[in-house]
Amino acid sequence: MAFVALPAPLGAAPAGPGARPASRSRASDAPVASRTLPRLAIGHALLIVLAVFSIFPVYWMFVTAFRAPEDALSQNPFVWPLDFENIAYVWNTIPIGTMIANTFGMSLVLAVAQLFVAVLAAYAFAMWEFRGKKILFLLFIGSWLVPFQVTMIPNYVLVSQLGLLNTIAGVVVPNLCSAFAVLLMRQHMQSFPRDLIDASHMDGRSSWGTLWTVVLPNLKPALAALGIMLFISAWNEYLWPTLILQQSDALIQVGIRSFLGQEGNNWGAVMAASGLACIPIFLIYIVLQRYVVDAFIRSGLK
Amino acid sequence: MFVPVAMGAGTREATAPGAPHVLARRRRVRWSSFTPFLYLLPAVALLVVWVYAPLVQTFGLSFVDWNLIPTSPKTFVGFDNYATVLTLPELQQAVGNTVLYILAFMLFSLVLPVVIALLSRGIQGKAKTFYQALIFVPFLITPVATSAVWRWLFDENGGAIPRIAATLGWDLGNVFRDPALVMGAVIVIVGWQLLGFGVLVVSAGLAGISPDYGAAASLDGASARQIVWRITLPLLSPSLVFLALMTILLSAQWTYPIIDILTQGGPGGASTNIYYLLYQFGFRNFDAGLSAAAGVLFFLAFGLVAMLFVEISERLSFHDN
Numbered sequence: 004m005a006f007v008a009l010p011a012p013l014g015a016a017p018a019g020p021g022a023r024p025a026s027r028s029r030a031s032d033a034p035v036a037s038r039t040l041p042r043l044a045i046g047h048a049l050l051i052v053l054a055v056f057s058i059f060p061v062y063w064m065f066v067t068a069f070r071a072p073e074d075a076l077s078q079n080p081f082v083w084p085l086d087f088e089n090i091a092y093v094w095n096t097i098p099i100g101t102m103i104a105n106t107f108g109m110s111l112v113l114a115v116a117q118l119f120v121a122v123l124a125a126y127a128f129a130m131w132e133f134r135g136k137k138i139l140f141l142l143f144i145g146s147w148l149v150p151f152q153v154t155m156i157p158n159y160v161l162v163s164q165l166g167l168l169n170t171i172a173g174v175v176v177p178n179l180c181s182a183f184a185v186l187l188m189r190q191h192m193q194s195f196p197r198d199l200i201d202a203s204h205m206d207g208r209s210s211w212g213t214l215w216t217v218v219l220p221n222l223k224p225a226l227a228a229l230g231i232m233l234f235i236s237a238w239n240e241y242l243w244p245t246l247i248l249q250q251s252d253a254l255i256q257v258g259i260r261s262f263l264g265q266e267g268n269n270w271g272a273v274m275a276a277s278g279l280a281c282i283p284i285f286l287i288y289i290v291l292q293r294y295v296v297d298a299f300i301r302s303g304l305k
Numbered sequence: 306m307f308v309p310v311a312m313g314a315g316t317r318e319a320t321a322p323g324a325p326h327v328l329a330r331r332r333r334v335r336w337s338s339f340t341p342f343l344y345l346l347p348a349v350a351l352l353v354v355w356v357y358a359p360l361v362q363t364f365g366l367s368f369v370d371w372n373l374i375p376t377s378p379k380t381f382v383g384f385d386n387y388a389t390v391l392t393l394p395e396l397q398q399a400v401g402n403t404v405l406y407i408l409a410f411m412l413f414s415l416v417l418p419v420v421i422a423l424l425s426r427g428i429q430g431k432a433k434t435f436y437q438a439l440i441f442v443p444f445l446i447t448p449v450a451t452s453a454v455w456r457w458l459f460d461e462n463g464g465a466i467p468r469i470a471a472t473l474g475w476d477l478g479n480v481f482r483d484p485a486l487v488m489g490a491v492i493v494i495v496g497w498q499l500l501g502f503g504v505l506v507v508s509a510g511l512a513g514i515s516p517d518y519g520a521a522a523s524l525d526g527a528s529a530r531q532i533v534w535r536i537t538l539p540l541l542s543p544s545l546v547f548l549a550l551m552t553i554l555l556s557a558q559w560t561y562p563i564i565d566i567l568t569q570g571g572p573g574g575a576s577t578n579i580y581y582l583l584y585q586f587g588f589r590n591f592d593a594g595l596s597a598a599a600g601v602l603f604f605l606a607f608g609l610v611a612m613l614f615v616e617i618s619e620r621l622s623f624h625d626n
Contacts (some may be wrong), residue, residue, distance in 0.1 A: 042424075042427050043427050043428065045424055045425075046424055046425035046426070046427050046428045047425075047428060047432070049421050049424055049425050050421070050425050050428065050436040050440070051436075053421060053436070053440050053500065053501070053504065054436055054439040054440055056497070056500075057439055057440045057441075057442055057443050057497070057500070057501050058439050058442060060443070060451075060454045060455065060458060060497065061442055061443070061446065061454070063454065063457070063458065063465065064450065064453075064454040064457075067457065075463075076462075076463035078465065078468065120347045120348045120351065121348065123344045123345070123347060123348065124344060124345050124347070124348035124349070126344050127340075127341035127342070127344035127345045128341075128345075130341070131340070131341035133338070133341045133342070136341075139345060139349060142349065142352060142357070143348075143352065146352055146356045146357070148554075148604075148607065148608055148611050149356055149357075149360055149604065150554075150557075150558070150580070150600075150603065150604065150607065151558070152557075152558075152561075152580040152583045152584065152600065152603075153360065153363055153583070153600035153601070153603065153604045154355075154356060154359035154360055154362075154363055154600075155583075155584075155587065156359075156362075156363065156366065156373070156587050156593050156596060156597060157358070157359035157362035157363055157366070158355060158359050159373075160373075160375070161354075161355075161359070163375075164375075176355075177355045178355075179347075179351050179355075180347070180348045180351035180352055180355070182352065185348055210340055210344075235445060238447065239445075239446075239447050239448060241448045241449070241561070241562040241565075242558075242561060242562070242565075242584075245565070246588065255447065255449070256447065256448070256449050259447075259449040259450070259453070260449050260566060263449070263452075263453055263456075263566065268460070268462070270457050270460070270463075273453050273457065274453065274454065274457060276453075277447075277449065277450035277453040277454060278450070280447050280449060280450050281445075281446055281447055281450050284445050284446075284447070285445075288442070288445055292438050295441075295445070296437060296438070296441050296505060299441075299444070299502070299505075300502075300505050300506055300509050
């Protein structure tokens with residue numbers, strides 16, 4: 004078993020999605036009937052239904068958040084003018100700005116640390132032959148099969164012995180190594196041109212210097228895609244933060260959960276808080292959509 | 306590859322294929338024999354401390370009775386925890402639910418994506434990018450926000466779904482308190498998150514299949530149906546196996562936040578799954594031994610399933626190479 008990149012879904016990220024598949028499909032793709040008009044109509048209809056199904060709950064969340072509180076139960080699918088009372092209420096009731104900042108910082112630290120640890124390990128796997136390589140590699144693949152829930156009690160005990168219960172550090176430290184990131188980086192490094200490494204070596208650079216001046220600058224797109232993915236995963240992590248931060252609302256997952264418990268059916272406020280919790284990820288997605296989708300889809304397992 | 310080992314470390318480095326320091330001065334060659342271990346050290350140490358040592362500890366805990374309080378003693382009870390856990394009706398219910406969840410998620414992560422991707426494969430270019438951008442959004446939503454918005458959509462006093470159901474003459478009531486409907490609601494919520502991801506993975510797989518195969522078969526007189534079943538789907542099998550394996554291994558993880566926030570496994574355990582049960586054993590009932598014993602059993606079961614899938618995917622991997 005090995006992690007491999009599935010065939011590029013949207014074309015290589017920088018080249019622009021669609022360009023290559025479009026020209027190819029006109030020529031010879033799907034020879035049977037799939038280009039005919041009824042077929043295309045069916046395809047569009049299906050994708051429109053799917054897109055509406057996917058977007059509607061998110062849309063409804065923001066529509067409810069922007070309604071005036073007294074209209075919370077309105078079923079009008081449009082809301083105008085926008086009312087910011089719910090958002091103001093959330094802002095004044097819970098320290099949501101701090102929660103978002105904390106979660107952002109936590110996710111950023113975790114993503115950067117996971118990248119760093121993964122780059123080092125992947126470099127070792129991709130560039131050297133050494134004794135025990137296979138076993139060490141299996142250690143990384145095997146960790147993928149250990150569900151977190153199976154190891155959570157000993158981890159919890161260790162975090163509490165380290166005095167990190169109810170701290171953000173307690174959330175970060177046990178997740179510093181992402182086996183998935185190691186396997187993905189290893190793939191990128193294995194396909195790195197060996198001539199460049201040999202040349203760097205003949206120039207007298209150490210392996211450390213080679214890593215930072217030759218290998219990593221050439222892997223920027225891969226590092227960016229993986230980094231974004233690790234950031235989003237860290238942001239959306241639920242189980243471990245809720246276990247570690249039982250008496251603290253420092254992170255968004257925990258904070259919004261207690262807000263849900265307190266506010267119950269105050270839907271305008273609850274939707275406003277949930278919407279705020281999603282905004283940073285949405286901003287990343289809007290700016291870097293291609294990289295995000297590419298990173299999640301291509302990191303397949305074959 | 307074992308021969309060079311006998312020739313000593315330095316020679317091994319020099320003959321190992323792909324070693325970057327082949328041309329190094331003698332000092333460097335010796336240095337490089339443990340350099341890779343230095344690079345691996347942080348990652349391996351973290352894995353050992355946070356994954357493998359805890360795994361061993363969990364195995365140890367499964368033989369003791371302990372309430373998670375550091376000062377209280379751990380009493381050795383042998384296989385009692387296993388005996389207890391295997392006869393617990395809660396466990397049987399959780400395992401049954403988990404299997405049902407997995408089967409239901411297969412619809413959203415595998416069957417529907419294949420159908421949708423095949424039927425819409427003629428759509429390319431900007432339109433395709435636009436649709437894909439939208440259908441991937443649910444996969445990115447924070448679990449608390451997902452739970453909150455669906456709780457609102459399903460709310461019996463003014464939620465959109467019960468209102469629509471009411472116009473069709475169906476009184477939904479509170480789905481999260483209804484043993485007959487609660488699993489369906491959780492399946493819809495998690496399925497909503499999975500569907501777009503599945504479609505994108507299958508579309509990516511389809512885009513990677515050379516159209517020449519279909520064209521050749523078409524020239525030979527194969528029908529559209531034959532091409533799909535005999536050529537497209539077999540060539541797609543790596544993506545399909547990937548999605549199936551993801552669904553089996555991760556669906557209990559994906560379901561966990563939704564269960565924790567919306568149903569707490571209820572009513573009467575109707576919506577619980579194995580991971581929520583582990584959490585309850587450990588952090589609600591403070592029965593570390595029971596949680597550990599159940600965890601060990603699940604770990605072994607999932608390990609077997611995963612190995613089975615690796616075997617299957619290796620059999621399938623000769624295609625299109």
